Amino acid sequence: MISTHSIRVLGRDLQVKSVSAPEHVAQVEALVNDKLAEAEAAVSGGDTQVVVILALMNLAEALLGAQNELAEDRRNSNERIAGLIERLDRQKV
Numbered sequence: 001m002i003s004t005h006s007i008r009v010l011g012r013d014l015q016v017k018s019v020s021a022p023e024h025v026a027q028v029e030a031l032v033n034d035k036l037a038e039a040e041a042a043v044s045g046g047d048t049q050v051v052v053i054l055a056l057m058n059l060a061e062a063l064l065g066a067q068n069e070l071a072e073d074r075r076n077s078n079e080r081i082a083g084l085i086e087r088l089d090r091q092k093v
Contacts, residue, residue: 009033010048035059 002017007029018025032055039054040046 010036010052 002019003022005016005018005022005025007014007016007025009029009032016025020028035055035058036051039058040051043050043054
């Protein structure tokens with residue numbers, strides 16, 4: 001069920017709709033605020049657009065790294081499973 005959640009990002013109170021549990025929405029809010037704070041600390045001048053762009057770039061980089069790691073883990077698992085199946089098939093003979 002879709003619920004409305006109150007969050008605060010960049011000093012603004014927002015209402016967002018989500019099917020996620022309130023705890024999950026709070027975790028997302030905290031992550032976004034943490035990444036924005038990190039980006040803001042790295043940018044001089046406090047240009048909000050630059051801060052948001054840098055935070056998005058950092059999150060995208062982390063996401064792509066996690067996706068690549070997951071894909072590699074899946075390839076390794078598939079190879080291992082194929083090897084185990086081959087061993088089992090040889091034992092049947």
